[in-house]
Amino acid sequence: MTYTVAVSGASGYAGGEILRLLAAHPDIEIRTVTAHSNAGQPLIDHQPHLRSLAHLTLQDTTPEILAGHDIVFLALPHGQSGQYTDALGDVPLVIDAGADHRLTSQDSWDAFYGGDFHEPWAYGVPELLVDGVKQREHLRGASRIAAPGCNASTVSLSLAPGIAAGVIDAGDIVSVLAVGPSGAGKSLKSNLLASEILGSANPYAVGGTHRHIPEIRQALAAASGVSSRSARSTAEGSARSTAGGSAPSTAEGEIRISFTPVLVPMSRGILATSTAPIVEGVSDAQIRDAWQSAYGDEAFVQLLPEGRFPRTADVLGANTALIGLAIDRAANRVTVVTAVDNLVKGTAGAAIQSMNIALGLPEGRALSVNGVAP
Numbered sequence: 001m002t003y004t005v006a007v008s009g010a011s012g013y014a015g016g017e018i019l020r021l022l023a024a025h026p027d028i029e030i031r032t033v034t035a036h037s038n039a040g041q042p043l044i045d046h047q048p049h050l051r052s053l054a055h056l057t058l059q060d061t062t063p064e065i066l067a068g069h070d071i072v073f074l075a076l077p078h079g080q081s082g083q084y085t086d087a088l089g090d091v092p093l094v095i096d097a098g099a100d101h102r103l104t105s106q107d108s109w110d111a112f113y114g115g116d117f118h119e120p121w122a123y124g125v126p127e128l129l130v131d132g133v134k135q136r137e138h139l140r141g142a143s144r145i146a147a148p149g150c151n152a153s154t155v156s157l158s159l160a161p162g163i164a165a166g167v168i169d170a171g172d173i174v175s176v177l178a179v180g181p182s183g184a185g186k187s188l189k190s191n192l193l194a195s196e197i198l199g200s201a202n203p204y205a206v207g208g209t210h211r212h213i214p215e216i217r218q219a220l221a222a223a224s225g226v227s228s229r230s231a232r233s234t235a236e237g238s239a240r241s242t243a244g245g246s247a248p249s250t251a252e253g254e255i256r257i258s259f260t261p262v263l264v265p266m267s268r269g270i271l272a273t274s275t276a277p278i279v280e281g282v283s284d285a286q287i288r289d290a291w292q293s294a295y296g297d298e299a300f301v302q303l304l305p306e307g308r309f310p311r312t313a314d315v316l317g318a319n320t321a322l323i324g325l326a327i328d329r330a331a332n333r334v335t336v337v338t339a340v341d342n343l344v345k346g347t348a349g350a351a352i353q354s355m356n357i358a359l360g361l362p363e364g365r366a367l368s369v370n371g372v373a374p
């Protein structure tokens, strides 16, 4: 079967990457591309690297134009998706790259985004541990999927195994991320001019204000066994047996994370360095086993051998999250270094991997574990 697809936000970075990956997908026919200020123009003028899609013209983003497809991707600025998703009830599968359907807590939405709150959809991070299973179990047959925030999924994948196994303390997480400016989208912003970022490392959203913080706390609480989506009780979650013994579940409010992104002069990429205290009595082998057993069978999330740490260059263009793990006994903390391509594993790759799962297709179809180098 061939699925017809419409991609909105097709002139932007996330929409462009969704199109690049879908163009190589044998089960997909890209029928419609839409935009906003650039509607009416040839797609190729805005995505000159997408040569096989040169025949497509950007249309207006309206519910009428998006309707009538098997699958609709929304890659719009946050706060814009909800108005369309409400009107796309007949579309069998809708995947939102924006934040509008990620959060389960309206309080968190109000505090970090504002505007209308929309219902949460299945979270598009298949490898994430959620209540003792992988999130892919919640994606099978899904009709509405929220692709992740790129920084959020990077940090959540980094730490979920340690929290699920009860070997690290979720109450004192510190994450510092080197991020490329493509994560902020293609629209013109003076702080993203080449003259502002070349030769400089620029911190932003310092001090607990970044919008991905509630998404991380939600994902890590779910990893610990407290999924607000399934409303499971803390007592139920804490019954799991773990490497470190019995791991108490951690409610979202008990996940404390200091999160600092730093803009660096690379177009794509995230290098997230996250640390958290080691739970008393846990051995080095138990720590490493937490990550190894979580990701040992995963194609797209890979734990590097001891002593090895990833570079963003290693995952450029790949749907792969590479993780390096260090056990710092002097500081009594675990250090996790994770590299992803924000536009692939951080957005479009996660969206298409989730689409494949939802449709019952091979999970890795049209996705590559290999990067582009140098």
Ligand SMILES: NC(=O)c1ccc[n+]([C@@H]2O[C@H](COP(=O)([O-])OP(=O)(O)OC[C@H]3O[C@@H](n4cnc5c(N)ncnc54)[C@H](OP(=O)(O)O)[C@@H]3O)[C@@H](O)[C@H]2O)c1
Binding pocket: 008, 009, 010, 011, 012, 013, 014, 015, 034, 035, 036, 037, 038, 039, 061, 075, 076, 077, 078, 080, 097, 098, 099, 148, 149, 150, 182, 183, 184, 185, 186, 187, 342, 343, 346, 347
């Ligand atoms: N960039 C990343 O690494 C990344 C990672 C994860 C998630 N995301 C999410 O993906 C979404 C898109 O991000 P992006 O980086 O691709 O942004 P972008 O490059 O700025 O692209 C935004 C797209 O949305 C269109 N658009 C703007 N306002 C619109 C409106 N009111 N109605 C309909 N379409 C509108 C734009 O069309 P025109 O060009 O015609 O104006 C453009 O195609 C965001 O929600 C972002 O959070 C991005």
